[in-house]
Amino acid sequence: xxxxxxxxxxxxxxxxxxxxxxxxxxxxxxxxxxxxxxxxxxxxxxxxxxxxxxxxxxxxxxxxxxxxxxxxxxxxxxxxxxxxxxxxxxxxxxxxxxxxxxxxxxxxxxxxxxxxxxxxxxxxxxxxxxxxxxxxxxxxxxxxxxxxxxxxxxxxxxxxxxxxxxxxxxxxxxxxxxxxxxxxxxxxxxxxxxxxxxxxxxxxxxxxxxxxxxxxxxxxxxxxxxxxxxxxxxxxxxxxxxxxxxxxxxxxxxxxxxxxxxxxxxxxxxxxxxxxxxxxxxxxxxxxxxxxxxxxxxxxxxxxxxxxxxxxxxxxxxxxxxxxxxxxxxxxxxxxxxxxxxxxxxxxxxxxxxxxxxxxxxxxxxxxxxxxxxxxxxxxxxxxxxxxxxxxxxxxxxxxxxxxxxxxxxxxxxxxxxxxxxxxxxxxxxxxxxxxxxxxxxxxxxxxxxxxxxxxxxxxxxxxxxxxxxxxxxxxxx
Amino acid sequence: xxxxxxxxxxxxxxxxxxxxxxxxxxxxxxxxxxxxxxxxxxxxxxxxxxxxxxxxxxxxxxxxxxxxxxxxxxxxxxxxxxxxxxxxxxxxxxxxxxxxxxxxxxxxxxxxxxxxxxxxxxxxxxxxxxxxxxxxxxxxxxxxxxxxxxxxxxxxxxxxxxxxxxxxxxxxxxxxxxxxxxxxxxxxxxxxxxxxxxxxxxxxxxxxxxxxxxxxxxxxxxxxxxxxxxxxxxxxxxxxxxxxxxxxxxxxxxxxxxxxxxxxxxxxxxxxxxxxxxxxxxxxxxxxxxxxxxxxxxxxxxxxxxxxxxxxxxxxxxxxxxxxxxxxxxxxxxxxxxxxxxxxxxxxxxxxxxxxxxxxxxxxxxxxxxxxxxxxxxxxxxxxxxxxxxxxxxxxxxxxxxxxxxxxxxxxxxxxxxxxxxxxxxxxxxxxxxxxxx
Numbered sequence: 001x002x003x004x005x006x007x008x009x010x011x012x013x014x015x016x017x018x019x020x021x022x023x024x025x026x027x028x029x030x031x032x033x034x035x036x037x038x039x040x041x042x043x044x045x046x047x048x049x050x051x052x053x054x055x056x057x058x059x060x061x062x063x064x065x066x067x068x069x070x071x072x073x074x075x076x077x078x079x080x081x082x083x084x085x086x087x088x089x090x091x092x093x094x095x096x097x098x099x100x101x102x103x104x105x106x107x108x109x110x111x112x113x114x115x116x117x118x119x120x121x122x123x124x125x126x127x128x129x130x131x132x133x134x135x136x137x138x139x140x141x142x143x144x145x146x147x148x149x150x151x152x153x154x155x156x157x158x159x160x161x162x163x164x165x166x167x168x169x170x171x172x173x174x175x176x177x178x179x180x181x182x183x184x185x186x187x188x189x190x191x192x193x194x195x196x197x198x199x200x201x202x203x204x205x206x207x208x209x210x211x212x213x214x215x216x217x218x219x220x221x222x223x224x225x226x227x228x229x230x231x232x233x234x235x236x237x238x239x240x241x242x243x244x245x246x247x248x249x250x251x252x253x254x255x256x257x258x259x260x261x262x263x264x265x266x267x268x269x270x271x272x273x274x275x276x277x278x279x280x281x282x283x284x285x286x287x288x289x290x291x292x293x294x295x296x297x298x299x300x301x302x303x304x305x306x307x308x309x310x311x312x313x314x315x316x317x318x319x320x321x322x323x324x325x326x327x328x329x330x331x332x333x334x335x336x337x338x339x340x341x342x343x344x345x346x347x348x349x350x351x352x353x354x355x356x357x358x359x360x361x362x363x364x365x366x367x368x369x370x371x372x373x374x375x376x377x378x379x380x381x382x383x384x385x386x387x388x389x390x391x392x393x394x395x396x397x398x399x400x401x402x403x404x405x406x407x408x409x410x411x412x413x414x415x416x417x418x419x420x421x422x423x424x425x426x427x428x429x430x431x432x433x434x435x436x437x438x439x440x441x442x443x444x445x446x447x448x449x450x451x452x453x454x455x456x457x458x459x460x461x462x463x464x465x466x467x468x469x470x471x472x473x474x475x476x477x478x
Numbered sequence: 479x480x481x482x483x484x485x486x487x488x489x490x491x492x493x494x495x496x497x498x499x500x501x502x503x504x505x506x507x508x509x510x511x512x513x514x515x516x517x518x519x520x521x522x523x524x525x526x527x528x529x530x531x532x533x534x535x536x537x538x539x540x541x542x543x544x545x546x547x548x549x550x551x552x553x554x555x556x557x558x559x560x561x562x563x564x565x566x567x568x569x570x571x572x573x574x575x576x577x578x579x580x581x582x583x584x585x586x587x588x589x590x591x592x593x594x595x596x597x598x599x600x601x602x603x604x605x606x607x608x609x610x611x612x613x614x615x616x617x618x619x620x621x622x623x624x625x626x627x628x629x630x631x632x633x634x635x636x637x638x639x640x641x642x643x644x645x646x647x648x649x650x651x652x653x654x655x656x657x658x659x660x661x662x663x664x665x666x667x668x669x670x671x672x673x674x675x676x677x678x679x680x681x682x683x684x685x686x687x688x689x690x691x692x693x694x695x696x697x698x699x700x701x702x703x704x705x706x707x708x709x710x711x712x713x714x715x716x717x718x719x720x721x722x723x724x725x726x727x728x729x730x731x732x733x734x735x736x737x738x739x740x741x742x743x744x745x746x747x748x749x750x751x752x753x754x755x756x757x758x759x760x761x762x763x764x765x766x767x768x769x770x771x772x773x774x775x776x777x778x779x780x781x782x783x784x785x786x787x788x789x790x791x792x793x794x795x796x797x798x799x800x801x802x803x804x805x806x807x808x809x810x811x812x813x814x815x816x817x818x819x820x821x822x823x824x825x826x827x828x829x830x831x832x833x834x835x836x837x838x839x840x841x842x843x844x845x846x847x848x849x850x851x852x853x854x855x856x857x858x859x860x861x862x863x864x865x866x867x868x869x870x871x872x873x874x875x876x877x878x879x880x881x882x883x884x885x886x887x888x889x890x891x892x893x894x895x896x897x898x899x900x901x902x903x904x905x906x907x908x909x910x911x912x913x914x915x916x
């Protein structure tokens with residue numbers, strides 16, 4: 001049994017290959033000139049350059065947060081290169097056929113649907129390769145519906161009024177250390193605008209991928225759902241295997257105007273580092289949504305990767321009757337560390353939020369849920385329900401729960417419950433008695449443990465998420 | 479109005495005459511107090527509790543023994559106990575009543591004999607090292623007297639020990655320390671009641687409390703800490719408990735709100751089979767602030783923790799609860815449950831709660847839950863349909879809410895007193911006495 005575990009735990013990171021594409025990379029280090037250069041390379045308007053500089057100045061005055069339950073050597077922000085673009089981009093591919101075949105093969109290995117699968121799955125992919133969007137499909141069809149789905153660097157030029165109005169409106173430039181850094185140097189990301197009353201005709205999807213060694217990736221995603229509109233957005237992440245740690249500090253802003261609905265799903269399997277904790281992504285992400293009246297925002301995430309995760313997708317329930325949801329599965333193995341959770345800020349009347357968090361720790365990893373539910377005095381009739389369950393596999397890992405509850409309205413109801421246990425011997429016994437081996441049994445039990453979250457995922461992602469967990473967990477039972 | 483003067487605080491009690499060993503402890507503590515980082519809003523353990531209230535104590539001065547003129551036995555009617563009474567931090571032999579119990583040593587620090595000193599030297603400050611809490615050091619700076627309880631191996635104390643801290647002296651505000659050390663030998667048994675009350679007309683006060691309770695193998699400690707001071711009182715206190723193999727502690731912390739009331743309760747399971755039940759009740763109204771921080775360390779396997787804390791918060795008061803359970807890597811087969819429920823009676827009131835689990839062992843059963851809400855509308859409706867007035871129904875339900883915990887107190891006299899306090903607080907003296915009213 002234990003040999004089997006060993007071999008399975010040694011399983012290679014399937015997405016860990018490096019694509020040899022010539023890229024244009026800035027030398028490491030960050031100062032105002034680098035910020036200006038990034039902005040100039042993208043041909044940004046003056047206001048945005050100034051916006052970035054303001055963020056940079058703020059960042060210089062800020063200190064790295066240390067409150068999270070993670071431990072890692074300090075990041076040398078001067079050793080990071082803040083811009084990297086595949087060289088072949090300079091000519092600008094007009095269609096898929098013109099795209100560097102190396103890149104396309106990368107996506108193929110990752111199993112991203114670009115050609116047929118994209119159509120079959122009805123998925124429009126805005127693939128971000130390192131920092132520049134390579135190709136955007138299904139643009140036409142979306143255009144008909146009036147939906148704008150393009151790289152944010154393009155939206156700056158095509159929809160400046162929207163970008164200017166909403167950029168930084170949910171996550172202010174100086175919100176926190178990593179958000180400030182991102183605001184200063186963000187490279188690219190997706191921009192989505194759904195016009196009033198439109199139900200987006202397909203699921204939107206972006207695959208992020210960090211390729212170049214020693215490059216940090218700083219995407220910036222902005223999604224605006226206008227009144228009464230509806231959109232479902234899928235985000236997947238992978239990174240190649242490298243010995244050094246790589247930095248990923250993204251910002252995602254969601255704006256759900258009156259009656260709008262945004263569903264944001266993430267499957268994250270950034271390279272987690274090897275069995276000894278060498279290498280892997282540092283994932284320091286700020287994700288936040290703002291709900292106006294009757295709007296709803298739902299975050300669903302399956303996190304299996306990254307050496308360090310520091311991520312709290314949040315919802316500010318500003319409008320009356322707005323709804324926030326957070327469904328999360330976070331799995332850590334080997335020496336991975338995750339400190340993740342959500343914030344639900346109830347400002348409006350009759351706002352509702354639901355938090356379902358499932359943490360699975362294996363190996364020598366550490367997995368913490370950190371959440372905040374804040375009921376403001378104005379949030380008459382607000383309602384929150386939180387459930388955090390942790391599953392421990394192996395006796396050298398850690399599972400932690402740090403829920404913060406702040407209630408300032410008597411008519412609000414806040415409920416939190418959390419449990420921690422290991423995979424039940426009884427359940428294992430039952431499965432094995434029926435002829436399943438321990439591996440299968442654990443996989444089944446874990447899948448059952450996560451079911452409440454998986455059922456919130458779009459179908460294609462749910463399958464992938466299930467598979468991911470299986471790969472990451474197989475053999476950790478003993 | 480000036481700011482709290484930390485240097486003045488450190489040396490406040492330096493001139494007060496005391497036995498040499500107490501003076502030595504003061505000096506050590508003063509050094510620690512000076513070196514301790516001062517909590518700010520950024521300090522996690524003080525996130526929701528500002529120390530601004532201390533600024534109002536710019537008057538800092540030593541406490542003087544006030545005029546007694548009260549009957550300590552009447553505080554908990556019917557409690558047949560060995561009683562030690564401190565008035566403004568000073569031991570008052572004439573108000574105390576100590577009966578001889580074989581194997582049980584109950585004595586104040588200043589009256590300690592050489593045998594007591596040996597016990598004190600071996601245990602005092604061992605649990606409360608104060609590295610994480612500057613107010614432990616402050617308690618040492620102000621150390622003037624204290625209580626030693628020693629129960630010999632195999633001895634079951636026949637009577638509970640009742641330690642009463644009275645605030646009297648209408649001649650101005652005062653600051654002092656409360657200190658207690660309890661050492662229970664193997665298989666010993668003891669019930670301890672620590673009670674804080676203020677006499678009518680008592681002035682402002684700042685009390686740094688500290689109790690260390692060491693429970694030996696197979697020993698059992700019943701513990702109740704009852705905070706009923708007047709509203710302007712500030713109490714920043716800590717209780718440290720250590721449980722040896724198969725030891726058991728059943729504790730109830732009962733606190734009415736004050737200008738600032740902060741209690742840190744820390745329990746360590748040091749021996750396998752140790753178990754504890756930690757209950758907490760806090761009632762806050764007006765502009766009171768009450769903050770209960772508990773930490774339970776499961777350092778060994780097969781230990782059990784059962785924790786239930788409930789609070790009622792009214793008007794513009796604020797209650798803070800932080801309940802941390804830490805399961806160490808070797809603490810397999812641990813079982814820990816924590817529940818924190820809060821009733822908010824007013825839109826201006828605030829509750830900040832954070833139950834925490836930190837777990838490093840896999841074969842454990844741990845859970846926690848927290849709720850904040852107002853009185854359940856359905857229960858209220860049920861009572862209304864039976865012809866009970868709304869106000870009365872609310873009182874009934876609030877009473878029932880905390881009475882569940884009061885009912886777990888073994889001593890009937892004590893439970894009755896607690897019920898009385900709850901009834902008074904809820905402003906409804908007419909409830910039926912005893913039993914589960916709701």
